[in-house]
Amino acid sequence: MPETQPLVTLKKKDFQTDNDVRWCPGCGDYAILATVQKYLATTGKKKEDFVFVSGIGCAARFPYYMNTYGFHTIHGRAPSIATGLKVAKPELDVWIISGDGDSLSIGGNHLLHILRRNLNVVILLFNNQIYGLTKGQYSPSSEQGKVTKSTPRGSIDHPVNPAAFALGAGASFYARTIDTHAKHMLEVLKAAHEHEGTALVEILQNCVVFNNAAFDDYASRTTRDERAVFCQPGQPLGFAKGERALDFRKGRFKAVAHEDATYVHEPSNAAAAYALAQLRYPVADAVPMGVLYQEQRATYDGLFVQDTKDAKSAGKEPTLHNLLHRGDVWEVK
Amino acid sequence: MPETQPLVTLKKKDFQTDNDVRWCPGCGDYAILATVQKYLATTGKKKEDFVFVSGIGCAARFPYYMNTYGFHTIHGRAPSIATGLKVAKPELDVWIISGDGDSLSIGGNHLLHILRRNLNVVILLFNNQIYGLTKGQYSPSSEQGKVTKSTPRGSIDHPVNPAAFALGAGASFYARTIDTHAKHMLEVLKAAHEHEGTALVEILQNCVVFNNAAFDDYASRTTRDERAVFCQPGQPLGFAKGERALDFRKGRFKAVAHEDATYVHEPSNAAAAYALAQLRYPVADAVPMGVLYQEQRATYDGLFVQDTKDAKSAGKEPTLHNLLHRGDVWEVK
Amino acid sequence: MGTNANVKSVERVVVRLAGDSGDGMQLTGNELTRASALAGNDVATFPDYPAEIRAPAGTLAGVSGFQLHFASQDIFTPGDEPDVLVAMNPAAFKKNIGDLKPGGLAIVNQSAFIKNNLRKVGYDESPLEDPVLNERFRIVPIEMNAQVERALENEGLSTKEIGRSKNFWALGLLYWLYGRNADKQLKWIDEKFANKKKFAESNKKVFLAGHAFGETAELFGESYRVEAATTDPGHYRNIMGNQALVTGLVAAAQKSGLEMVLGSYPITPASDILHAMSRFRHYGCSTVQAEDEIAAIGVAIGASYGGAIGVCSTSGPGLALKGEALGLAHIVELPLVVVNVQRGGPSTGLPTKTEQSDLLQALFGRNGDAPLPVLAAKSPADCFDAAYEAVRIATKYMTPVILMSDGYVANGSEPWRLPDLQKLKAIEVNVRVEPEGYEVYQRDETTLARDWVIPGTPGMEHRVGGLEKDSLSGEVSYVPENHAEMCRVRAEKVRGVQAEIDAPELYGDLDGDTLIVGWGGTFGALRQACDDANEEGLGVAHCHLRWIHPFAPQLDAILKRYRNVLVCELNSGQLAFLLRATFLKDVKSFTKVEGQPFRIREVLAEIQKLQGSSNA
Amino acid sequence: MGTNANVKSVERVVVRLAGDSGDGMQLTGNELTRASALAGNDVATFPDYPAEIRAPAGTLAGVSGFQLHFASQDIFTPGDEPDVLVAMNPAAFKKNIGDLKPGGLAIVNQSAFIKNNLRKVGYDESPLEDPVLNERFRIVPIEMNAQVERALENEGLSTKEIGRSKNFWALGLLYWLYGRNADKQLKWIDEKFANKKKFAESNKKVFLAGHAFGETAELFGESYRVEAATTDPGHYRNIMGNQALVTGLVAAAQKSGLEMVLGSYPITPASDILHAMSRFRHYGCSTVQAEDEIAAIGVAIGASYGGAIGVCSTSGPGLALKGEALGLAHIVELPLVVVNVQRGGPSTGLPTKTEQSDLLQALFGRNGDAPLPVLAAKSPADCFDAAYEAVRIATKYMTPVILMSDGYVANGSEPWRLPDLQKLKAIEVNVRVEPEGYEVYQRDETTLARDWVIPGTPGMEHRVGGLEKDSLSGEVSYVPENHAEMCRVRAEKVRGVQAEIDAPELYGDLDGDTLIVGWGGTFGALRQACDDANEEGLGVAHCHLRWIHPFAPQLDAILKRYRNVLVCELNSGQLAFLLRATFLKDVKSFTKVEGQPFRIREVLAEIQKLQGSSNA
Numbered sequence A, B: 001m002p003e004t005q006p007l008v009t010l011k012k013k014d015f016q017t018d019n020d021v022r023w024c025p026g027c028g029d030y031a032i033l034a035t036v037q038k039y040l041a042t043t044g045k046k047k048e049d050f051v052f053v054s055g056i057g058c059a060a061r062f063p064y065y066m067n068t069y070g071f072h073t074i075h076g077r078a079p080s081i082a083t084g085l086k087v088a089k090p091e092l093d094v095w096i097i098s099g100d101g102d103s104l105s106i107g108g109n110h111l112l113h114i115l116r117r118n119l120n121v122v123i124l125l126f127n128n129q130i131y132g133l134t135k136g137q138y139s140p141s142s143e144q145g146k147v148t149k150s151t152p153r154g155s156i157d158h159p160v161n162p163a164a165f166a167l168g169a170g171a172s173f174y175a176r177t178i179d180t181h182a183k184h185m186l187e188v189l190k191a192a193h194e195h196e197g198t199a200l201v202e203i204l205q206n207c208v209v210f211n212n213a214a215f216d217d218y219a220s221r222t223t224r225d226e227r228a229v230f231c232q233p234g235q236p237l238g239f240a241k242g243e244r245a246l247d248f249r250k251g252r253f254k255a256v257a258h259e260d261a262t263y264v265h266e267p268s269n270a271a272a273a274y275a276l277a278q279l280r281y282p283v284a285d286a287v288p289m290g291v292l293y294q295e296q297r298a299t300y301d302g303l304f305v306q307d308t309k310d311a312k313s314a315g316k317e318p319t320l321h322n323l324l325h326r327g328d329v330w331e332v333k
Numbered sequence C, D: 001m002g003t004n005a006n007v008k009s010v011e012r013v014v015v016r017l018a019g020d021s022g023d024g025m026q027l028t029g030n031e032l033t034r035a036s037a038l039a040g041n042d043v044a045t046f047p048d049y050p051a052e053i054r055a056p057a058g059t060l061a062g063v064s065g066f067q068l069h070f071a072s073q074d075i076f077t078p079g080d081e082p083d084v085l086v087a088m089n090p091a092a093f094k095k096n097i098g099d100l101k102p103g104g105l106a107i108v109n110q111s112a113f114i115k116n117n118l119r120k121v122g123y124d125e126s127p128l129e130d131p132v133l134n135e136r137f138r139i140v141p142i143e144m145n146a147q148v149e150r151a152l153e154n155e156g157l158s159t160k161e162i163g164r165s166k167n168f169w170a171l172g173l174l175y176w177l178y179g180r181n182a183d184k185q186l187k188w189i190d191e192k193f194a195n196k197k198k199f200a201e202s203n204k205k206v207f208l209a210g211h212a213f214g215e216t217a218e219l220f221g222e223s224y225r226v227e228a229a230t231t232d233p234g235h236y237r238n239i240m241g242n243q244a245l246v247t248g249l250v251a252a253a254q255k256s257g258l259e260m261v262l263g264s265y266p267i268t269p270a271s272d273i274l275h276a277m278s279r280f281r282h283y284g285c286s287t288v289q290a291e292d293e294i295a296a297i298g299v300a301i302g303a304s305y306g307g308a309i310g311v312c313s314t315s316g317p318g319l320a321l322k323g324e325a326l327g328l329a330h331i332v333e334l335p336l337v338v339v340n341v342q343r344g345g346p347s348t349g350l351p352t353k354t355e356q357s358d359l360l361q362a363l364f365g366r367n368g369d370a371p372l373p374v375l376a377a378k379s380p381a382d383c384f385d386a387a388y389e390a391v392r393i394a395t396k397y398m399t400p401v402i403l404m405s406d407g408y409v410a411n412g413s414e415p416w417r418l419p420d421l422q423k424l425k426a427i428e429v430n431v432r433v434e435p436e437g438y439e440v441y442q443r444d445e446t447t448l449a450r451d452w453v454i455p456g457t458p459g460m461e462h463r464v465g466g467l468e469k470d471s472l473s474g475e476v477s478y479v480p481e482n483h484a485e486m487c488r489v490r491a492e493k494v495r496g497v498q499a500e501i502d503a504p505e506l507y508g509d510l511d512g513d514t515l516i517v518g519w520g521g522t523f524g525a526l527r528q529a530c531d532d533a534n535e536e537g538l539g540v541a542h543c544h545l546r547w548i549h550p551f552a553p554q555l556d557a558i559l560k561r562y563r564n565v566l567v568c569e570l571n572s573g574q575l576a577f578l579l580r581a582t583f584l585k586d587v588k589s590f591t592k593v594e595g596q597p598f599r600i601r602e603v604l605a606e607i608q609k610l611q612g613s614s615n616a
């Protein structure tokens, strides 16, 4: 979202609405909301230029709490609605808010296509590895064997890996962050927002009611120092308080002593990003956070606008008369 | 599809129906049909155990020409119907037939989910990079800039890469072959059929009417010797009649002199497969064919059957009486 | 049992429990229901979830309610207005006090009436002292928190844990108030918390404390007893609609000897069907939680194609997405049951509220002429029969069947008399394995059903699909006359289901001027309104339709017999529209689209109005 | 121009061209149509594609047909039966000869009547010598291949290329037969093949050879002239339905000053709308070829939300998939036009054939009560008006509108009198930029439309969505009465569109007993049948409905005025059902579900039958 505009000074609270926030007490969504509001206030952009488009789910309630334009659409379809919106008004700053069910179950096809088209929007995927709104069924990102209301003997579905899926779909930007880590989230939001093209941000989000502590092994305040890798371009992929790091060897990341790691993070390396995406705790010792992949590529809306310009400069003058009088016209007197 | 059965001797023509084959003269679909029929005759399996399930498109007419069970369903939904079928009758040998539109446009979500679940079926994706049946609009796999009926000034969509998509979706098997190369196709079909899990085979298929010669630069009888890499496990990725090969360096494949290549094809290396999937002619010098990726993983239907067994051995005797008399029952006399 | 209060015998009681979403009101309600049902009362319940997410504590939006009606006679609804309201906080009080019957009892957790909570719902001061309210109702404030804390003093529980068991205190009090059997409840607590002994003990303590409070405190003048209802002999269970529905499906599968596969994508208020079904795997009934609504019906169709009974369960927005696939199932003529548990529409609408506005969608929501049998369940227990019947018709006629339920029926509960296993109708199945002379669209002469040939059967390989097929061979056919014939015969087959349908049962005063007609979950309200009207001598009959398509035989004659036909439904007049088109009868509509069930008195008032105007 | 044949003047001619899918019959048909239209004839066409894929050469399934009717008077249909059949091979001959008028002329490419081809369609020997056929028809066999080869002898073309230009030879012959202006055709060939000079030259040669053949060979006794029709003065173009529809949409966008975004997923027979629209980008009308049917409407809704006019085009199975999203558009009250070009259903059905069986789906195919305006185009040229009107209503009333077309209307063509730019109605747009006092669901007093506030407008930030909203503020609301009120007002708004609709035009003998009623693409057949019936003195009036929801004012009175009301439609009686429900009038149905349009004489026969029975 590059275009620079006259700077506006707004505060976090300018982005809050009067609505009672209706998530469960303790839900990770609160922190995300606060961080997004805080971030927007730093952008210098005007409230009216932001549009939050969401599907259905707990996460998808988000637009109601943002004092911007907002569209709470139907389950899974936010990307297509956002596409129409951006095509009609490319200058808007559009954010899509979605959950793991919304994006990876019913909305999987639209996520695929928005990513490959590279529409210039930010997508926040609140991944709590559960269907929250419908009260606790396993979701496509739930781990195999998960016992939920709909799987009393444990689920048998191999999970979708949101990062790998995004990369395979041709995402030009994928990052991962954590609901409880406001500082990191702010950083990631900034990188995503500044990216030209579809910036998919997976936020590990705690559903306190139906899937509490799902990420605690590697993303909690205490464990992340040990087991999360906060990727930085040009830096080794260190973790465990700088003692260890991931090294890239023959297409696979292995944990080594920090000083032995030769690989530095290169967000444009597709295969490396894909290999990073495979790392899941506890199979892997550490889980990567931050911008795993970023590539510069023309955006759909950019090409669309260009196409319109080209067509306008090539086409006959667009008058009603010319519209009607095409082809063989004859006159009857 | 492992289970061994008493061998049956059938001929290719046993798999043919009386129906007039209704593809355009010269269409690549004919060769695929013939090769599949030929392959099935080698399996020693009975006609009645095969089911061909398809969506909608030219390719999807396939079941009408197979003298097996067949279900020509609706656009994009064959994977979900196949899932129901396998769950109801896991012993069937189910093949899904689909096109690039059917699988990657409207059916993208179902393809994602069948792949990650790893249902034990073969999927033949006839990729002609066009919508054939609806008479020539660009498809998700069409190259950017393609001029078609619906894109007179060229398409602006960045294409879906079927191989990368499959890998990102968690496919346990992905292979690529060519309509005009019966021998290779036979090999690939055999590997796919013998794989336990979802075996996705992308077949580069020529649509002579709406997208003629789309693969001629690297997959035609003459060019493939130069520019196709026929991947074999444990072998270098040679091409150009053995003169050159692809080498894997820091997550990227580069063409080098054959003798300089140190990498041998390792179908279980996910990142390498992903890097191979990125190779598109002419950006890359060569395009890989054959089994790019294969992994052993439990199948959905396998787990399903196991779950049923477990539930049956754990549950109360399944009688109607027990069904009704659950919970607090009281009697009124 | 010595008690400080009189015991008064009453015929029926309506209790409404209301509190924060986290206060456990649904559990409390369910337990009291179970106890009442076990005591032989007829019961009817109405859980009313506020919104789809747990709202911040103490807000109006966060209030969760549960209404229970128990009686010594037959009852049909959870009751129009509560006799007793239990309000756990100011929000619950504010939202519900207006519904309480004048003179009714309000048991209020006074501990929650602190400034902060009062302010959240716009009370300047506590309403518990409001003289107007106190004149109108019998308000009994209790410091429940203190009571609970005292009971758990030495248990080593956190404040949060202590706070969470308030509902067991209230339950104990209600047990005392209605003389329920406390021992059974204690046993239940033991079982429920078998893995968390600590909570079992504390909850039992709290429950007994509530019970003892009723016994000792002199706050209540009397306690009540509702005699057992004199119901038909048999075995009974209390059951919720979605549970009964699944039981009916499983029973039909079991009876048919076939496997069943439920393909479903979670959606309120249908999700419990998926949950319940997932526990019947040992019956050969399995579930696939699909990636979306379309895949869910795809899975069900695939399963039916493979010789199992394919089922899917959804609600309105999901049904909208299944239209195309339903057309496929229709044209390939496979058995399939699609359950639609209706909720408030249009669009996402009011997802946790009840409505009947998907009827026309069920009938017409797909491309082309593709008629399907459509039937509806009228009460929680009736879901069993309706589901069983849906499977029976689907397999016998080789057709998808749409079964309509709604949020009110799905979540409500009532005692269910277990059916006589001998009397369950046979499930007819057309599976064919004989290749000789097989033609794909050959039909049974009576039912017009085609044969069900399962892949894997030797010698019968054939192709099916969504393109029009030859009326005999099943090959693709573009022949104009063939298409006409196939459309005709598919429609005729579905119309032929009428042969399975009894003439509609007429109830009430059959010789009056007025007939009220309904379908689905409004049954109870209409039946009671009919009784009430006849008590006033209004001469009203009630006819409740199980089948919407095809309509029952003789419905035409019945409708024409009455001067006033009032079709009552929770939508803007959809059944009325169908009846008008089918029978050219000028039926009148009484509709309500508020996400709430009918109240008996609303229907009664409408009858009075109608008769007034038609007599004028 | 010296000629060896008499020139005979006739009023009307029906020509049917038939050949293999690869024979270029559609192009030939279109060119002859253009020439006839340019010569001032009234014309009507009916292309009849065989199946969806090009079948193997020479098979019955591969036959592609094009029927053209041109006349010196007003005509309404492509004609029931051809006067002239051009058959390029045995398959084309076999499939079509039965339709030829007795005594009609069959021009046959004898070169294709070789053993192999004959065998493919089950002829043991050439039917061209069959005495029975020769008695019945005037069969003129011509060795076209030889003729074409001779004409191209020294052009250096391959046999395949030579074979491909046969159709231009046939076109040349037809030009001679009907005295069309050959110069214009030659110019057209030059333009069409501007980039392939070689083909331009060869095609011109072949065309002229065909023309000369007519002139010199003594095979035809006479050639024909059809005078220019005496039509209303004005400028005319020949136009196909889908083209006219897109022109209407673009005209409306242009008139409104707004951009337009078409979200579409290709589907027969609607794809040409996408194709045509993709060429109007310079008008600010753009297209997004979406990944699926749902995304297509999603894009359109998003565009409307962003202040453009969102449109999507589809056919029955696609509409089935859009139901849920249509409900969203309904509840958020954004303008949107959904075009449904109907084809044979149910399911995939007969994708290249015409039908009218999606009407009830258009009205009811979504969850909840979500009424939308629905209108239909009655002829190819009328698609312009209907599309323009659809946009006008959508923006004025802030509502999705469903526009029904069908395969017959979409692919057919007729002369179109270009509308007077001055007379095009204004497109009213409710865009609001004034924040003062803005409420999301505040409504215009007359139309009940809410304001259209485009994101980016300062000071008016607000949220919309699929949950029920407060009737003023637009905040989420679960208040029962509010939901009822919103449902009521949304329905009332849509009903209010009636204010825009003229009373239906009645045609024919208004004082008779019988009224025939139709909608959509059956217009021509019904109109002509009405004329024919009145010529027989049967006293028939015709009323053709533009609007299905809401119905036109005064329709009630009109229907009630006639003893016999015969509703004719290409489905199993869907409009009839609606009329019966709405007006309680016992209308009769005449239906046809064969994937084919009505023939005039079928309708006439039905009228005769009806009158016979009703007089009996």
Ligand SMILES: Cc1ncc(C[n+]2csc(CCOP(=O)(O)OP(=O)(O)O)c2C)c(N)n1
Residues within 6 Å of the ligand: A056, A057, A058, A059, A060, A075, A098, A099, A100, A101, A102, A103, A126, A128, A130, A131, A132, A133, A134, A139, C265, C266, C267, C268, C293, C317, C318, C321, D324
């Ligand atoms: C068509 C349709 N089917 C089903 C639903 C029910 N539904 C609402 S949200 C949801 C899933 C929510 O999961 P997720 O996207 O992970 O969001 P969360 O609630 O966890 O934030 C489902 C299944 C729906 N709204 N629409």
Ligand SMILES: Cc1ncc(C[n+]2csc(CCOP(=O)(O)OP(=O)(O)O)c2C)c(N)n1
Residues within 6 Å of the ligand: B056, B057, B058, B059, B060, B075, B098, B099, B100, B101, B102, B103, B126, B128, B130, B131, B132, B133, B134, B139, C324, D265, D266, D267, D268, D293, D317, D318, D321
């Ligand atoms: C719901 C729906 N929308 C649209 C269509 C039209 N349609 C049929 S096949 C097809 C795409 C075919 O492309 P592909 O899958 O690549 O198959 P191909 O014809 O190229 O083999 C489309 C858009 C349809 N059948 N159903």
Ligand code: SF4
Residues within 6 Å of the ligand: A022, A023, A024, A026, A027, A028, A029, A058, A059, A128, A132, A133, A206, A207, A208, A209, A210, C053, C054
């Ligand atoms: S259910 Fe889970 S995700 Fe939803 S609001 Fe509650 S805690 Fe958050």
Ligand code: SF4
Residues within 6 Å of the ligand: B022, B023, B024, B026, B027, B028, B029, B058, B059, B128, B132, B133, B206, B207, B208, B209, B210, D053, D054
């Ligand atoms: S249109 Fe293309 S893909 Fe379809 S049958 Fe013809 S050549 Fe084959």
Ligand SMILES: [Mg+2]
Residues within 6 Å of the ligand: A057, A099, A100, A101, A126, A127, A128, A129, A130, A131, A132, A139
């Ligand atoms: Mg979730």
Ligand SMILES: [Mg+2]
Residues within 6 Å of the ligand: B057, B099, B100, B101, B126, B127, B128, B129, B130, B131, B132, B139
């Ligand atoms: Mg294709």
